[in-house]
Every structure is written in C-alpha cells, then in structure tokens.
Amino acid sequence: MDFTKTKADLSQLIGEKKVIQKNDGTMDEALFNSYGTDRTKVYPPNYQVLVFPENTEDVAAVVSYAYKNEIAIVPSGGRTGYAGGAVAKNGEIVISLSKMNQVVDFDPFLGTLHVQAGMITKNLHKEAEERGFYFPVDFAATGSSHIGGNIATNAGGVRVVHYGLIRDWVLGLTVVNGKGETYRFNGEILKNNTGYDLKHLFIGSEGTLGIITEAVVKLTKPPKDIRVIFLAVSEYKNILEIFRETHNFDLPLLAFEFLTDYCLDKVKEHLGVPDPFPAPSKYYVLMEFEVNSETDEEKLYTIIESITEKELITDGSIAQNSRQNETFWKYREGISESLSLAYTVHKNDISLPLRNMEAFLDEMTTLLTKKYQGFHIALFGHIGDGNLHLNIVKPKDLTDAEFFTQCKQVDPEMFTLIQKFKGSISAEHGIGLLKKDYLNFSRSQSEIDTMRAIKLAFDPKGILNPGKVL
Amino acid sequence: MDFTKTKADLSQLIGEKKVIQKNDGTMDEALFNSYGTDRTKVYPPNYQVLVFPENTEDVAAVVSYAYKNEIAIVPSGGRTGYAGGAVAKNGEIVISLSKMNQVVDFDPFLGTLHVQAGMITKNLHKEAEERGFYFPVDFAATGSSHIGGNIATNAGGVRVVHYGLIRDWVLGLTVVNGKGETYRFNGEILKNNTGYDLKHLFIGSEGTLGIITEAVVKLTKPPKDIRVIFLAVSEYKNILEIFRETHNFDLPLLAFEFLTDYCLDKVKEHLGVPDPFPAPSKYYVLMEFEVNSETDEEKLYTIIESITEKELITDGSIAQNSRQNETFWKYREGISESLSLAYTVHKNDISLPLRNMEAFLDEMTTLLTKKYQGFHIALFGHIGDGNLHLNIVKPKDLTDAEFFTQCKQVDPEMFTLIQKFKGSISAEHGIGLLKKDYLNFSRSQSEIDTMRAIKLAFDPKGILNPGKVL
Numbered sequence: 001m002d003f004t005k006t007k008a009d010l011s012q013l014i015g016e017k018k019v020i021q022k023n024d025g026t027m028d029e030a031l032f033n034s035y036g037t038d039r040t041k042v043y044p045p046n047y048q049v050l051v052f053p054e055n056t057e058d059v060a061a062v063v064s065y066a067y068k069n070e071i072a073i074v075p076s077g078g079r080t081g082y083a084g085g086a087v088a089k090n091g092e093i094v095i096s097l098s099k100m101n102q103v104v105d106f107d108p109f110l111g112t113l114h115v116q117a118g119m120i121t122k123n124l125h126k127e128a129e130e131r132g133f134y135f136p137v138d139f140a141a142t143g144s145s146h147i148g149g150n151i152a153t154n155a156g157g158v159r160v161v162h163y164g165l166i167r168d169w170v171l172g173l174t175v176v177n178g179k180g181e182t183y184r185f186n187g188e189i190l191k192n193n194t195g196y197d198l199k200h201l202f203i204g205s206e207g208t209l210g211i212i213t214e215a216v217v218k219l220t221k222p223p224k225d226i227r228v229i230f231l232a233v234s235e236y237k238n239i240l241e242i243f244r245e246t247h248n249f250d251l252p253l254l255a256f257e258f259l260t261d262y263c264l265d266k267v268k269e270h271l272g273v274p275d276p277f278p279a280p281s282k283y284y285v286l287m288e289f290e291v292n293s294e295t296d297e298e299k300l301y302t303i304i305e306s307i308t309e310k311e312l313i314t315d316g317s318i319a320q321n322s323r324q325n326e327t328f329w330k331y332r333e334g335i336s337e338s339l340s341l342a343y344t345v346h347k348n349d350i351s352l353p354l355r356n357m358e359a360f361l362d363e364m365t366t367l368l369t370k371k372y373q374g375f376h377i378a379l380f381g382h383i384g385d386g387n388l389h390l391n392i393v394k395p396k397d398l399t400d401a402e403f404f405t406q407c408k409q410v411d412p413e414m415f416t417l418i419q420k421f422k423g424s425i426s427a428e429h430g431i432g433l434l435k436k437d438y439l440n441f442s443r444s445q446s447e448i449d450t451m452r453a454i455k456l457a458f459d460p461k462g463i464l465n466p467g468k469v470l
Numbered sequence: 471m472d473f474t475k476t477k478a479d480l481s482q483l484i485g486e487k488k489v490i491q492k493n494d495g496t497m498d499e500a501l502f503n504s505y506g507t508d509r510t511k512v513y514p515p516n517y518q519v520l521v522f523p524e525n526t527e528d529v530a531a532v533v534s535y536a537y538k539n540e541i542a543i544v545p546s547g548g549r550t551g552y553a554g555g556a557v558a559k560n561g562e563i564v565i566s567l568s569k570m571n572q573v574v575d576f577d578p579f580l581g582t583l584h585v586q587a588g589m590i591t592k593n594l595h596k597e598a599e600e601r602g603f604y605f606p607v608d609f610a611a612t613g614s615s616h617i618g619g620n621i622a623t624n625a626g627g628v629r630v631v632h633y634g635l636i637r638d639w640v641l642g643l644t645v646v647n648g649k650g651e652t653y654r655f656n657g658e659i660l661k662n663n664t665g666y667d668l669k670h671l672f673i674g675s676e677g678t679l680g681i682i683t684e685a686v687v688k689l690t691k692p693p694k695d696i697r698v699i700f701l702a703v704s705e706y707k708n709i710l711e712i713f714r715e716t717h718n719f720d721l722p723l724l725a726f727e728f729l730t731d732y733c734l735d736k737v738k739e740h741l742g743v744p745d746p747f748p749a750p751s752k753y754y755v756l757m758e759f760e761v762n763s764e765t766d767e768e769k770l771y772t773i774i775e776s777i778t779e780k781e782l783i784t785d786g787s788i789a790q791n792s793r794q795n796e797t798f799w800k801y802r803e804g805i806s807e808s809l810s811l812a813y814t815v816h817k818n819d820i821s822l823p824l825r826n827m828e829a830f831l832d833e834m835t836t837l838l839t840k841k842y843q844g845f846h847i848a849l850f851g852h853i854g855d856g857n858l859h860l861n862i863v864k865p866k867d868l869t870d871a872e873f874f875t876q877c878k879q880v881d882p883e884m885f886t887l888i889q890k891f892k893g894s895i896s897a898e899h900g901i902g903l904l905k906k907d908y909l910n911f912s913r914s915q916s917e918i919d920t921m922r923a924i925k926l927a928f929d930p931k932g933i934l935n936p937g938k939v940l
Contacts, residue, residue, distance in 0.1 A: 109714065109825040154663050165661065168638065181916045190855045191635065191821045191897035193624050193674050194905075194912040195939050196921050200670035204663050224720070244579065250694070250762060292720060293765055351661045355579040385660045427661035435664075442664040446651045450927055451666050457923035469665050 001091060003048035006071065010051055010093075013065060014058045018099075020050045035096050036074065036088035038081040039340075040434055042404070047074070047088035052099045055116075056174055056182055056213040059095060063211065063463075064180030066093055072466045075207040077149025078120065080141035082347050083432030085153065085206040085468050092466075095211060097148050103127055104214060111219040112171055112188045117148025117212045124217070133219035136163035140333040148212045154204030156428035158333070159288075161384035162254045163220075165428075167203045172216035175202050177209065178459025188216045201454065206430050207465040209458040223290040226254065227300055228325040231307075232281035232315040233258075236361055239285055240354065242312050243384055251299045252290040256384030259284050263335045263380045270338035273330050277315040285313075285383075286332050335380050336389075344394040345378070346407040350418055351387045351427035360421040367417060368392075371410045387427040415441040431469045439469070471561060473518035476541065480521055480563075483535060484528045488569075490520045505566050506544065506558035508551040509810075510904060512874070517544070517558035522569045525586075526644055526652055526683040529565060533681065533933075534650030536563055542936045545677040547619025548590065550611035552817050553902030555623065555676040555938050562936075565681060567618050573597055574684060581689040582641055582658045587618025587682045594687070603689035606633035610803045618682045624674030626898035628803070629758075631854035632724045633690075635898075637673045642686035645672050647679065648929025658686045671924065676900050677935040679928040693760040696724065697770055698795040701777075702751035702785040703728075706831060709755055710824065712782050713854055721769045722760040726854030729754050733805045733850045740808035743800050747785040755783075755853075756802050805850050806859075814864040815848070816877040820888055821857045821897035830891040837887060838862075841880045857897040885911040901939045909939070 007021040020027050027050075036045035053059045066073050074088040076096040088094045097118030105114035111133045115124060121142035128135040137150060139157030149155075151173070155166045163169075172186040185199040186192055202209055233239055239258050246253050261282050267273055276284070291297055300318075307313055319325045339345050352360050368377060378391040392410075394403040415425045415438050425442045426435050439448060452470055455462070477491040490497050497520075506515035523529045536543050544558040546566040558564045567588030575584035581603045585594060591612035598605040607620065609627030619625075621643070625636045633639075642656040655669040656662055672679055703709055709728050716723050731752050737743055746754070761767055770788075777783055789795045809815050822830050838847060848861040862880075864873040885895050885908050895912045896905050909918060922940055925932070 107823065107825050109710075110823075154667075156661055156663075160661065167667075177916075177920075183914065183917055183920075185917075187892045188823045189821050189892070189894050189897075191626055191630065191852075191857050192894035192912065193626075193898050193900045194894055194896050194909060195901055195918070196675055196679070196924060197624075197637075197670050197673065198917060198920060198924075200667050203667065205666055209666070221717075221720070240579075247691075250691070293763075295763055295765060351659050353577065353580075353658045355577050382661075387661050422657045422659070424659050424662035424664055426664050427659075428663050430663045431665055439664060442662065444653065446647075447653055447655075447668060448665070450647075450653075450668060453927035454666060454668075454924060457920055457927065 001071070006049050006093065009065060010049070010062060013061045014051065014053060018052045018054065018058065022048045034079065035076050036094045038079045038084060038086045040082055040084045040087070043084050043087040043089050043433060045088055046090065047092050047094055050094045050096060052096050054099050056176065059176045059211055059213050060180050060182050062093065062095055063176050063178065066463050067178060067180050067461055070461055070463065072463050074465055075152070075211045077118070077146035077152070078141070078144040080145045081149070081153060081430065081432060082349065083426070083430045083434045085430055085432030085465070087433060097146055100213065106131060107188060110188070112216055113219055114172070114188070114214065114216045115147060116214055117146060119147045121145045121147055121150055128219045129222070134222035135169070135217060135219055137166045137169060140336060147215060147217070151203055151212055151215055152205065152207050153430045154428070156382065156385070156387070158255045158257060158382065160382060161256050162252060167200065169218050170199065170203060170215055171218055173199050173202055173212055174214035175210040175212050178461060178464045183210070204430070206432060206469050208455060208469050209464065211464070223254065224292045225290070226325070227289045227291050228319040228328045229287045229304070230276050230317050230328045230331065231285040231287070231313045232277050233283040233285055233312065234281060234314050236283055237358060238312040239283060239383055240357060241310070242285060242307050245307050245310070245312070246287065246303060249299045249303050251296055251303065253287065253384070254290055255286065255288040257286040257332045257381065258383045259332055259335060259380035260378065262376055263378050264331055266338040266378065267331055267334040270341050271330060271334045273327055273334070276317065276331065279315065281314055284331065286328055332380065335378065339378055339391055339393065344400055344403060346392040346404065347429070348390040348411070348414065349387070349427050349429040350390060350423055350425060351385065352418070352421050352423035354386045356421040356423070357386060360417065360423065363417055364414065367413060371413065385427070411438065433468060436469060471541070476519050476563065479535060480519070480532060483531045484521065484523060488522045488524065488528065492518045504549065505546050506564045508549045508554060508556040510552055510554045510557070513554050513557040513559050513903060515558055516560065517562050517564055520564045520566060522566050524569050526646065529646045529681055529683050530650050530652050532563065532565055533646050533648065536933050537648060537650050537931060540931055540933065542933050544935055545622070545681045547588065547616035547622070548611070548614040550615045551619070551623060551900065551902065552819070553896070553900045553904045555900055555902030555935070557903060567616055570683065576601060577658060580658070582686055583689055584642070584658070584684065584686045585617060586684055587616060589617050591615045591617055591620055598689045599692070604692035605639070605687060605689055607636045607639060610806060617685060617687070621673055621685055622675065622677050622682055623900045624898070626852065626855070626857070628725050628727060628852065630852060631726050632722060637670065639688050640669065640673060640685055641688055643669050643672055643682055644684035645680040645682050648931060648934045653680070674900070676902060676939050678925060678939050679934065681934070693724065694762045695760070696795070697759045697761050698789040698798045699757045699774070700746050700787050700798045700801065701755040701757070701783045702747050703753040703755055703782065704751060704784050706753055707828060708782040709753060709853055710827060711780070712755060712777050715777050715780070715782070716757065716773055719769045719773050721766055721773065723757065723854070724760055725756065725758040727756040727802045727851065728853045729802055729805060729850035730848065732846055733848050734801055736808040736848065737801055737804040740811050741800060741804045743797055743804070746787065746801065749785065751784055754801065756798055802850065805848065809848055809861055809863065814870055814873060816862040816874065817899070818860040818884065819857070819897050819899040820860060820893055820895060821855065822888070822891050822893035824856045826891040826893070827856060830887065830893065833887055834884065837883060841883065881908065903938060906939060
C-alpha cells in the first residue's frame with residue numbers, strides 16, 4: 001500500500017497537522033508506535049499512518065475515506081487495555097482520539113456531561129468535581145485511559161459493587177460507523193423507547209462496530225465522606241462471608257476488593273509501602289463505605305464488631321485520614337503496576353456467579369497447582385462483583401515464549417472450568433486479540449454468528465478494528 | 471391458510487392441550503380475541519390459532535415450525551401495552567406466555583430471581599418479598615402485565631427516578647429468535663465483557679427480534695419506610711423547582727410525579743376518592759421518599775419547609791398511614807383507569823431533557839390550545855424522568871373516527887416540537903403499530919436502516935411480530 005498517498009489524501013481531507021506518517025520527522029518512532037498498541041505487550045505494533053482528528057466530522061471524513069479505499073482502521077484511546085484491542089499490527093490507519101478532549105456541554109439540572117471521547121478519565125472526574133458532581137467509574141488506569149475507550153470496553157473498576165459498570169452511566173453516544181456515517185444516539189434523555197437500543201451495542205464492542213467520538217455521561221453527587229478498611233483474613237471462604245455480612249447493614253458499600261499475600265508482598269517490594277499489620281496473613285480485604293452521619297459511623301463499627309465476633313478476620317484497621325486511605329488503596333491498586341515493573345505476567349480476568357465462587361476456587365486451585373507447578377500466581381480483584389484477576393507470573397528460568405506457550409495450554413482447561421460454573425472468561429478486560437480464540441467458552445455459536453451479522457450491518461467492509469473480538 | 475392443519479401440526483409438536491383454534495369449543499371467542507390485542511383498542515384482533523407453551527422448548531418448537539412454514543407470530547404477554555405492540559390482526563399465530571409463570575431459580579447470595587417470562591409482575595413482587603427482597607419496577611398495570619412483556623417493552627413506571635428502567639434490573643435473558651434458535655444470555659453474572667451485549671437489543675424490541683421466555687432479574691433490599699407527600703402547585707415552573715430542591719438534600723427520592731387539576735377531577739369522579747385539599751389547585755405533585763431514621767425524617771421536614779418558604783407550593787400534606795399513602799397514589803395511578811372508563815382518549819407518552827422542559831411546555835401549550843380547541847387534555851406523568859403522559863380526551867360531539875383523524879393531524883406537529891427540543895416521541899410505551907409512522911422523529915434514517923439489518927439477523931424471514939416498530 002502507498003502510505004505516502006494515504007497521508008497526502010488524509011491531509012487534504014482533515015488538515016496536514018492532523019496526519020503523521022511513520023518517520024516523517026514529526027514524531028519520535030517509539031512514541032509513534034505507542035499509539036498502535038496497548039498494555040498487553042504481546043503484539044508488536046506495525047503501522048504507517050496515524051491521525052489526530054479534532055472532532056466527529058474529522059473522524060467521519062477519515063472513516064469515509066478508509067471505507068472507499070478499503071483500508072483498515074484501529075481506534076486508539078488511552079491504550080491501557082489488557083486484551084490487545086487497540087493494537088495496529090497489520091498496517092492499519094490508527095485514529096487517535098487524544099486531541100478530542102473537550103467538554104461539549106453540561107446540564108446542571110440533572111448533572112450530565114457531554115464530552116469528546118478522547119478526554120482522559122481522570123480529567124472527566126475533575127470536570128465533574130468542579131461542577132459539584134461526581135463520576136464514579138474509577139480504576140488504576142484512569143490517569144491515562146480515555147472515556148471513549150472506557151465506553152468501548154465497558155470499563156468496570158473498583159466501585160462497580162456500588163455504582164455499576166460504565167454502561168450504567170452512558171446516556172448518549174456519538175458514533176461513526178464503518179461506512180463513515182454518524183449516529184447520535186439518545187442525547188441526554190432518560191427514557192426513550194423508540195426501537196432497538198443501538199447505544200448498548202457499542203458499549204463494550206471494542207471499536208469493531210464504530211468509533212465513539214462523543215458521549216453524554218450521567219453524573220451523581222459525591223459521597224460525603226468515606227471510610228476505608230483493610231482486613232487480614234485467613235481463608236477465602238471468610239471473604240465471601242464478610243461480603244455477605246456487609247449486606248445486613250444499611251450502609252453503602254462502595255468497594256469490596258481482595259488480594260493474596262503474594263500480591264501484597266509485590267506491592268511492598270516495588271512501591272515501598274509499609275506493612276498493614278504486624279503479622280502476615282494469607283488474604284486481605286479492602287472495604288470502602290460511604291459514611292454520611294454519626295448513625296452511619298455506628299453502623300460501620302457494628303459491621304466490624306460483627307465480623308470480628310464471628311472470627312472472620314484475624315486483624316483489621318480503619319484508615320484514619322486521607323493519606324492512610326491512599327495507602328490502603330495502594331495495596332490493591334498497586335498490584336498490576338508492581339507486577340508489570342518486574343515480571344512477565346499472563347493475565348486472566350474472569351467472573352463467576354458469587355454463589356459458585358467457593359466451589360470454583362477449590363477446583364481452580366487444584367487445576368492451577370497441578371498445571372503451573374512452582375509458578376507464582378497473583379490473585380486479586382473485585383470479589384464483590386464475582387470478578388477475579390488471576391495473574392500467572394513467569395518463572396525466571398523460562399523464556400517468554402516458553403511461558404506463554406504453557407499458559408496457552410492451561411487457559412482452555414481453566415475456561416472449561418469457568419464454563420462449568422457459568423462464569424465469564426473476560427469480566428472487564430474484553431476480548432480483543434488475546435481472548436478471541438476462546439470467545440466460544442462464554443458465547444454460543446449462534447450468538448457468535450449473530451454478532452458477525454451485526455458487525456456486517458455496521459461495518460460492511462470489515463474495516464473497523466479487524467481481527468478483534470470476532 | 472389452513473389453520474386446522476396449523477393447529478393439528480402444533481398439537482403434535484407441543485401437545486393438544488396447549489393449542490387452541492378460534493371457535494374450536496374450548497375457549498370463549500371474546501377471551502380468545504383478548505389474547506391477540508392490547509389496551510390501545512385501535513386495532514381489532516383477527517387471528518385463528520393461539521398457543522400456550524409451558525417452557526422455552528415449547529416456544530422454540532412453535533417458532534421453528536412457523537419459520538419452516540413462513541407463518542407470522544405475535545408474542546402475547548399481559549396485553550397492557552398502549553402502542554399496539556401485541557396485536558394480532560393478520561392471522562398470525564399468537565403465542566401466549568401466560569402458562570410460563572414459574573420461578574426457575576433463586577440466588578439468596580446476591581438476590582437474583584430466575585423466572586419464566588409469563589410471570590405477572592405483581593407476582594414477581596411477591597416472590598421477591600417472600601424471600602426478603604424487593605423488585606422495584608412498578609406501575610399501575612403490574613397486576614396484569616408479565617415480566618417478559620415488561621422487558622420486551624423496557625417498562626418504566628413510577629419509581630424510575632430512583633431505581634431506573636427495567637433494563638437496569640435484567641441480568642440474564644433466555645430468548646428464542648426468529649429461526650427458533652434459543653439464546654441464553656449472560657445467566658446471573660454481573661460482569662461479562664465478551665463481545666456485543668445482545669441482551670440489551672432484546673430489551674425494548676417489542677417482540678420483533680425474539681421471544682423472551684425466561685429472565686434473571688436482580689432484586690434489591692426493600693426501602694425500610696416510605697413517606698408519601700402530596701402537594702398543590704400553582705405553576706408548572708414550580709414543579710421543576712421543587713424537583714431541583716429535593717436534590718439538595720441527601721434523602722432518597724423514590725418517585726416524583728405530577729398531574730393537572732383535570733386529571734384529579736376525573737379520578738375523584740370515577741374512583742370516589744376525597745379531595746386532597748380544601749382549595750383546588752392547577753397542578754399537583756406526588757413525592758415519595760425513603761426514610762430510614764430520625765435524621766431522614768428531619769431532612770424530610772427541611773425539604774418541605776424549604777419549598778414552603780420559597781412559595782413553590784400552595785398546600786401540602788404528608789400521608790399519615792399506609793391507607794393515606796394509597797389514597798395519594800390513587801390520585802396519580804388512577805388517572806389512566808378513570809379516563810378509559812368514561813372516555814375515548816388519544817395517548818402520547820413523550821420525554822424531554824429536563825432542562826428543555828419549561829420551554830417545551832410553553833410551546834406545546836400554545837400548539838395544543840390552537841389545534842385542539844375546546845378539547846380536554848389530561849397531562850400527568852413521571853416529571854422527574856422528563857416523561858409526560860399527554861392524553862387528548864375526545865369531545866362528546868365527535869365520532870371516534872373524526873377524533874382520531876384530527877389527532878393524527880396534530881401528532882406530527884407535536885413530534886416536530888419534541889424533535890426540536892431533543893426529546894423522544896415514546897418515553898416508555900414503545901412504538902408498536904401506533905407510533906411506527908413517526909419513528910423518524912426520534913431515530914435517524916441510518917439508525918432505522920441499521921435496525922432493519924439487525925432485525926434481519928435475528929429474524930431472517932420476518933415472522934416475529936411483523937409490522938411492529940419498523
């Protein structure tokens with residue numbers, strides 16, 4: 001393909017400044033490459049043309065051109081994904097939404113914010129805060145991730161147990177489909193039963209049906225005050241018991257996370273945080289509650305009393321100030337970073353019905369102990385949502401290739417187990433390239449066939465993020 | 471078509487007891503006809519074969535047969551719709567879900583209930599209650615409507631302002647598509663990012679993509695105690711101010727409804743309820759709050775003090791017991807019933823962004839006063855959701871035909887106004903047959919084209935509820 005012509009054509013369409021060709025002297029090669037990849041590090045980027053649209057019209061112009069000329073496209077957000085969903089490895093045009101980072105509109109009545117898709121999630125948090133509101137979707141990568149990418153992957157994070165997934169916060173979407181046509185779904189209305197809800201199809205479609213260019217998100221009131229609690233737990237059965245126990249009190253539980261001793265060790269090792277307790281424990285739980293009154297404060301103590309009396313914990317601590325809140329959260333949110341700093345890891349992000357969790361964990365432990373002899377496994381996650389992050393850590397004496405080959409052999413056995421317990425092989429990370437071969441463990445053949453037909457309706461030439469998901 | 475053969479074939483497939491032919495001596499004709507219609511009363515039913523499947527396999531068998539023989543199907547739930555979505559007027563096979571009314575499974579851990587689609591909504595409320603949980607989707611027709619029909623039409627109701635639409639409460643769906651294939655979407659897991667969320671396509675698709683046969687719904691904890699407040703308001707601008715005011719206090723607002731004096735008069739006339747206040751008022755507001763403590767009770771009084779001081783109300787009353795709660799709710803929930811008892815009405819169910827509501831109401835009032843001279847208009851609804859029910863009441867001196875002709879002339883002008891203010895022509899009633907010609911006021915041509923393509927993917931022969939929505 002003549003990429004110089006592609007660059008020239010696109011420059012003419014949307015402006016020279018917005019189009020970059022690899023090694024054209026305007027951008028360092030490593031930076032250029034970084035726009036065509038994500039955090040998986042499994043697939044090296046390989047592409048030649050990068051565009052930075054500034055509005056929906058620019059995106060529509062680029063996609064229309066690509067449609068006419070049958071050139072594939074990869075939409076690029078904050079590139080914090082773990083499934084290879086934003087990797088350009090076959091000479092696609094990469095459309096980075098980074099320059100589309102503005103507030104379009106704000107409705108103070110209901111608290112809705114209309115933004116461009118390239119706004120960094122953390123900045124959306126700030127924009128909401130400055131207006132007296134709160135956007136509750138939060139996770140470790142919000143300092144880099146884009147709101148558009150969050151929506152395209154139906155991001156979850158640490159407060160799903162209370163606030164739900166990002167799907168629950170999207171009122172309206174502007175999307176460019178694979179023919180370059182622009183849809184403006186729903187706007188800012190709360191109720192709209194006029195035919196099929198196409199908006200929800202795009203949420204979690206990983207850029208394969210259209211490119212999200214703008215979104216109207218709902219905001220809420222910020223929690224008045226929060227209490228972060230860190231607990232030491234000796235058995236995982238107790239974790240679920242504690243979770244159940246928190247439901248018996250009428251206090252908003254904003255987060256319920258867990259990690260193993262191995263995870264905590266890695267965070268201590270790499271981020272230099274202090275020990276939470278004098279004695280180590282096999283499991284740790286982080287709970288965050290909203291506390292609005294003295295009555296709430298009392299409820300909190302009743303919960304702690306209750307789980308102590310029932311001997312569900314071996315130690316526990318309530319953060320006394322915002323600095324300690326941060327430390328407790330670092331135990332949990334620092335895990336991925338700590339692991340990726342020093343190790344090669346194979347990530348699994350799975351979910352189970354909570355009532356099947358215990359039986360699943362028993363069988364999974366047996367399987368993994370047998371199949372990954374001597375490997376370290378970092379287990380942590382949003383246990384309140386039935387969501388486990390399961391990171392297999394490469395032993396030093398294996399090459400990356402040997403390690404990933406072995407993981408690839410074990411994965412289907414674990415997915416079979418997940419299927420048996422009616423879970424999902426990807427709770428929040430999505431499918432991308434990484435899980436594509438295993439989609440059938442979570443979706444039936446007729447669902448997959450229907451997805452293909454739907455893909456065809458939105459993207460008849462298959463130019464949008466080809467090879468991902470389906 | 472040889473319906474006697476259809477009956478015989480279907481009897482062989484699913485059992486003789488489950489198949490009825492019109493006037494075959496097993497069912498009264500009026501009752502038979504009632505299964506092929508809804509509350510619109512605009513379209514007379516005209517069909518010959520009615521089936522009562524008892525499980526998903528029965529439904530799949532009937533649809534497979536219909537697919538093979540290219541016979542159209544109308545799914546029939548509680549038939550409480552207002553858009554003609556469940557009308558069989560062209561000799562379709564009617565599949566009533568009425569016999570599919572059982573609990574399939576219950577998970578006490580999270581509180582999820584797996585039920586067959588034909589369960590009456592009120593019974594689902596009871597099943598939840600008996601298990602210590604609460605299903606919050608509620609509206610006047612829950613004594614007849616089916617949970618499957620609620621999902622197929624994305625039902626809203628009186629507590630959307632707090633709990634959202636039914637879409638927010640559906641975890642899993644079992645659906646039979648237009649080829650007779652069965653999908654089992656998601657089950658009971660909370661997080662599942664494995665490709666396109668097809669479940670959401672079916673919610674609100676009015677039986678045109680598939681027949682919902684089972685659902686897994688989330689339950690929640692019941693509100694401890696509620697307070698129902700009825701207010702007299704002189705101007706509609708004040709209604710929105712009151713709504714805004716309730717947001718400034720941290721007290722869960724479960725419902726925020728309004729009605730005009732005309733609506734109240736009709737309820738008093740037909741349901742024999744007493745006057746709420748000594749002096750009449752132009753508008754009335756019903757608010758329902760959740761109250762869990764004395765602090766909450768104090769907050770409630772602060773809200774009332776605040777709206778009184780700001781002169782937003784002319785009178786107000788807090789229900790003192792559950793009987794008075796019911797009376798206040800009857801003022802609001804008795805409106806549709808009172809009107810339908812004595813009048814022919816033309817219903818509109820529209821929604822607007824709340825911030826555009828005031829300007830819209832000004833222009834709408836001007837339009838309707840001009841176009842419907844001397845007509846009574848019953849205006850009420852879920853104002854907290856931006857959702858207005860607008861019922862035009864037929865004057866005595868017009869025939870039904872003259873009346874509906876006139877309404878049909880005015881509707882497009884009102885829809886143009888709604889479009890101008892970025893609203894929806896159908897907030898919760900759906901499209902069905904009644905609003906089909908006006909879908910383009912709320913959805914773009916490319917959305918409609920895409921919907922057709924999606925319809926084709928699920929229902930290639932177009933046998934599912936043909937003529938509805940699209």
